[in-house]
């Protein structure tokens with residue numbers, strides 16, 4: 001690894017002061033993404049500011065019926081938290097579908113959001129990559145792009161955001177609480193991650209000198225009709241080729257409220273308001289779900305190796321919505337998709 | 339400029355990497371060491387404390403060979419810095435046996451021949467110790483899912499699951 005300095009932040013204000021004073025410094029929380037990138041010479045911070053001991057480790061109920069999750073709550077603790085298991089099981093399932101138990105024990109809630117949007121070339125410092133080195137070109141567009149994006153791509157980058165947790169957070173319309181030198185503000189999850197456009201080197205709308213302090217979940221948890229389905233090359237411990245988070249509110253057979261987000265297909269968790277509109281008020285059946293899938297995938301474009309993702313995503317959307325409607329969410333340990 | 343093999347340079351030529359003193363409780367005993375900030379917990383265990391039972395497979399969180407328990411939870415020691423773990427209790431495969439008697443998991447891995455080359459084994463055993471402490475896995479499917487962070491290139495998986503089931507029955 002490259003040499004770097006190490007300091008600990010004593011509180012949130014100190015963390016902001018330290019990062020604002022040193023543009024080449026980075027926060028480290030669980031370290032599972034940042035140290036991986038440093039070892040590949042993709043991230044080259046001169047100083048790591050350890051925020052892992054800051055008191056941001058609580059999960060508490062909010063006055064308006066929601067839940068506030070501290071940025072340092074480990075992924076495992078969040079997934080198994082009684083409040084989350086009972087009221088936001090979609091979030092639990094999505095977290096447990098990601099990485100491994102060892103990594104989830106280390107990974108923090110905030111770090112999961114800020115982990116880099118990436119592709120194999122991003123990790124290989126010997127290849128051109130606009131995300132790693134702006135202006136150098138994109139090796140994936142005409143290269144091996146089986147894992148890359150089909151939606152929201154640009155000529156400069158077709159990488160995907162790898163988080164499972166964020167796909168559920170998109171459906172739950174989570175709110176990210178951040179603090180920086182200019183004070184505290186909130187960012188809706190939908191506005192947190194960015195599309196690549198001409199600046200693929202910038203993954204999120206978090207300023208470099210801002211720290212995430214918490215993630216807020218609104219009261220609506222969709223704990224009856226939900227499912228998270230993750231399709232990948234191995235049955236576990238692999239990133240999604242396509243994943244779908246679906247949440248429904250039903251009145252008998254009729255859909256009152258619907259939310260769907262896709263993972264593994266874009267630079268950010270992918271939602272389409274129009275697709276959710278066509279679900280509302282309709283019968284919860286396969287043809288309704290197929291209509292929504294068509295709208296969600298409108299404009300989808302493959303780059304050769306990843307063409308299969310379009311058809312796979314269409315079937316996965318229909319299947320996940322069916323699971324949600326039946327109230328039989330995808331099991332994490334039984335790998336059969338029913 | 340003349341050269342003399344006996345004259346020491348007056349000042350440092352380049353700034354020496356600054357080492358940071360830390361204390362870890364490793365397998366129940368206090369260990370004081372001085373490490374560069376970029377030393378991973380894995381390298382600190384193997385290179386500074388000579389605890390080579392913990393293996394380096396991928397060095398990137400992808401295989402689980404480096405799994406140890408930190409404050410009772412299983413983690414990948416290759417993706418954490420030693421300095422971040424100041425004051426933590428670390429248990430490696432060397433710390434599992436009690437009073438000269440193998441840990442039930444170690445015995446179960448022998449009973450079930452749950453390895454071939456053995457390179458993944460210390461990580462598998464530490465991971466399984468973490469799994470049992472978590473108490474989330476009951477069925478074979480659940481064991482497989484929650485042990486998926488430990489790759490076995492020799493493919494000893496069926497025997498690993500059987501060994502863990504035996505140890506779970508005992509504890």
Ligand SMILES: Cc1cc2nc3c(=O)[nH]c(=O)nc-3n(C[C@H](O)[C@H](O)[C@H](O)COP(=O)(O)OP(=O)(O)OC[C@H]3O[C@@H](n4cnc5c(N)ncnc54)[C@H](O)[C@@H]3O)c2cc1C
Nearest residue numbers: 029030031032033034098099108110111112114163164212
């Ligand atoms: C082998 C492997 C497999 C994986 N598989 C999956 C998978 O299948 N699904 C999935 O979803 N994820 C997967 N992951 C990714 C994993 O979930 C992330 O690495 C993890 O969530 C990052 O959290 P962290 O706390 O370790 O972040 P760190 O590595 O500590 O930080 C990551 C980034 O976030 C910044 N940061 C951290 N906390 C804050 C904060 N509070 N405020 C502002 N910035 C902050 C850091 O500066 C850094 O830039 C995998 C990782 C590995 C190594």
Ligand code: SF4
Nearest residue numbers: 119129130138157158
């Ligand atoms: S897709 Fe993005 S991350 Fe991958 S090579 Fe192209 S620019 Fe880099």
Ligand code: FES
Nearest residue numbers: 395396397402416
């Ligand atoms: S060496 Fe740490 S996971 Fe492979």
Ligand code: FES
Nearest residue numbers: 454456490491492
């Ligand atoms: S026994 Fe050889 S890798 Fe598992």
